[in-house]
Amino acid sequence: MTDRQKAFRSAFAKEMEVHEDELEPDFVLESSPLWDSMGVMTTIALIDKHYGITVPGEGLTACKTYAELTKLIEEGI
Amino acid sequence: MSETKAAIRSIVSFLPEGRLTNEQLAQEYRDWDAEKILQKTGIRVRAIAGPAETSVDLGVKAGEKLLSSGACSPEDVDFLLFCTQSPDYFLPTSACIVQDRLGLRTDCGAFDFNLGCSGFVYGLYAAKGFIESGLAQNVLLITAETYSKFIHPRDKSARTIFGDGAAATLVSAVDAGAELIGPFVLGTDGRGARNLIVPAGGMRTRPTDQTKAEQTDALGSVRSEENLYMNGPEIFNFTIQAVPRAVQQLLDRAHLSLDGVDHFVFHQANKYMLDYLRKKIGIPQEKFCINLELCGNTVSATIPMALEGMRASGAVRPDNRLMLVGFGVGYSWGACLVKIPEE
Numbered sequence: 376m377t378d379r380q381k382a383f384r385s386a387f388a389k390e391m392e393v394h395e396d397e398l399e400p401d402f403v404l405e406s407s408p409l410w411d412s413m414g415v416m417t418t419i420a421l422i423d424k425h426y427g428i429t430v431p432g433e434g435l436t437a438c439k440t441y442a443e444l445t446k447l448i449e450e451g452i
Numbered sequence: 453m454s455e456t457k458a459a460i461r462s463i464v465s466f467l468p469e470g471r472l473t474n475e476q477l478a479q480e481y482r483d484w485d486a487e488k489i490l491q492k493t494g495i496r497v498r499a500i501a502g503p504a505e506t507s508v509d510l511g512v513k514a515g516e517k518l519l520s521s522g523a524c525s526p527e528d529v530d531f532l533l534f535c536t537q538s539p540d541y542f543l544p545t546s547a548c549i550v551q552d553r554l555g556l557r558t559d560c561g562a563f564d565f566n567l568g569c570s571g572f573v574y575g576l577y578a579a580k581g582f583i584e585s586g587l588a589q590n591v592l593l594i595t596a597e598t599y600s601k602f603i604h605p606r607d608k609s610a611r612t613i614f615g616d617g618a619a620a621t622l623v624s625a626v627d628a629g630a631e632l633i634g635p636f637v638l639g640t641d642g643r644g645a646r647n648l649i650v651p652a653g654g655m656r657t658r659p660t661d662q663t664k665a666e667q668t669d670a671l672g673s674v675r676s677e678e679n680l681y682m683n684g685p686e687i688f689n690f691t692i693q694a695v696p697r698a699v700q701q702l703l704d705r706a707h708l709s710l711d712g713v714d715h716f717v718f719h720q721a722n723k724y725m726l727d728y729l730r731k732k733i734g735i736p737q738e739k740f741c742i743n744l745e746l747c748g749n750t751v752s753a754t755i756p757m758a759l760e761g762m763r764a765s766g767a768v769r770p771d772n773r774l775m776l777v778g779f780g781v782g783y784s785w786g787a788c789l790v791k792i793p794e795e
Contacts, residue, residue: 408483412609412671413492413724416688420728423692432647432685436670 380445383425387444390417400442422448457628458583458591460576460792462523463760465619466514467747470500472600472611481608489612490745494723498615498748501598507536508546510618511596512553518620519554523795524590526555529622531588532562533578535571535595535752537781538602539564550594561588568648569719569780571595571752572621573636573788576776579623580633593621595752599680602650604666606674610682613722615748619756626793636788637702639694644783647686652677687780691725694785695777696733702775702787710735713789714772715762719779720744720754752778763792770794 376384388395391407391414404410409417415435422430428451438444474486474496490496501510511534519526532554534547547562556562567574572595579591596618603610626632652663663677675681695718703709716735718726720743730740743758750757755776762768770793779785 412673412684415671415685416724419685419688420692420724423732429689429693432683432689435685 379425383421383448386421386425387418390414390421398441400440400445402441404438404440404444418444422451426452428452454627454629456584456586456625457630457632458580458623459626459628459632460621460759460790461624461626462518462521462622462795463619463756463763464514464518464521464523465617465753465757465760466510466517467499467615467617468501468505468510470502470616472498472500472615472748477608477612484608492722492724493612494726494742494744495613495615495748496745498600499617499750500600501616505598506540507538507596507598507616507618508540508549508553510598510616511536511546511550511594511620514596514618514620515550515554515592515594518592518622524592524622524624527557528590529554529556529592530560531579531582531591532556532560533575533591533593534562534564535567535575535593536564536597537566537568537751538598554592556592567784568597568751568782569721569754570778570782570784570786572619572755573776573778573786574638574784575621575752576623576633576788576790577636577638577786583623583625589625591623593623595619595621595756597751597753599751602680604673604675604679607679608673609671609684610673610675610680613682613749615750617747617750617753617757619753619760621756628793632791632793634788634790635702635705636786637698637705639698639783639785641690641694641783644686644690647683647690647783648781649681650679651681688725690783691721691779692728692732694783695729695779698777698779698785698787699733699775702789706789708773712773713739713775715739715741715768715774716777717741717755717758717762717774718777720758721749721780751780759792768792
């Protein structure tokens with residue numbers, strides 16, 4: 376995992392109020408009560424801040440797991 | 453050398469009496485917490501228009517308050533600009549109804565314009581043009597909105613953000629040595645039209661039983677095609693690209709740096725978005741206005757409401773340079789610099 380990926384994971388865990396260790400690839404995003412419309416917006420901000428890219432909103436909303444989220448980011452880079 | 457310049461002379465807002473609090477929302481949406489809503493959105497309570505209360509009613513109330521304050525008499529207004537996306541009727545023009553209810557002269561020009569969150573900046577642009585070209589002396593700009601009427605009661609995200617309200621702003625001709633409104637940067641990108649929209653009810657898609665059918669989205673909000681649809685993630689994507697760019701373009705146009713601006717008054721979308729924009733652009737917190745705790749996002753009325761509050765608290769001096777930035781539905785955006793002389 377790169378430093379950038381680590382920094383994103385740490386920030387995402389904080390925003391979703393989960394422990395970083397819980398963010399395994401199969402982590403279900405909906406298991407955090409903060410994965411709602413504001414949570415999606417927060418994630419866009421984190422992606423912009425850490426990767427300097429925008430990801431399609433609909434693609435992000437459709438993500439079910441942390442692996443799908445990271446795949447969406449990698450595809451955008 | 454002194455010349456005729458347009459200047460903001462007075463701003464008065466009006467909120468309807470209805471209220472929607474975070475506690476009410478938390479009671480309806482069981483997995484939500486009132487304090488969390490405040491932390492994320494910056495909103496504690498939203499003003500909501502009554503069932504029979506429209507944007508025209510709110511705009512007239514704001515206009516009456518401004519006129520009765522002595523800022524200007526109805527006879528002195530020679531142009532009325534009315535900005536709303538929730539008019540009383542397809543026709544006639546809401547501004548014509550407002551002209552009559554405010555007792556403005558019948559040789560007063562009046563028209564509506566349909567813009568949302570960028571509406572106030574566009575209104576200033578038009579008012580400045582009318583005044584500095586000699587077409588008008590006193591332009592009454594009313595921005596009034598009732599998005600609550602478009603929002604489905606179970607659309608959690610839209611209901612949490614938007615409130616209803618109106619503001620009346622008097623823009624008048626003054627003798628001044630320098631520009632008091634401007635320069636401007638305006639922008640439009642209709643590719644974003646589908647991301648903040650009421651899909652049915654206009655001429656493109658007439659209301660039918662089908663358009664009334666309710667659907668639940670991936671995040672649990674419910675709406676029909678006759679309700680407001682907001683693609684929050686895409687709106688956020690648009691905003692974090694367009695707004696920093698517009699701010700920089702305006703600074704370049706005015707040959708200024710961020711330090712040359714005393715206050716930044718952005719459209720009050722929600723606190724999270726505003727905080728993110730502020731940090732991304734590099735604006736010091738003490739120069740950045742946040743004003744939505746007690747009213748919510750009132751669309752085209754947020755900027756004048758914020759200005760009214762800042763003036764009332766003494767935060768703005770006549771020599772202060774303010775940057776106003778509106779952005780949203782359309783997509784449409786606008787930014788300008790203003791100095792506001794004493795009333």
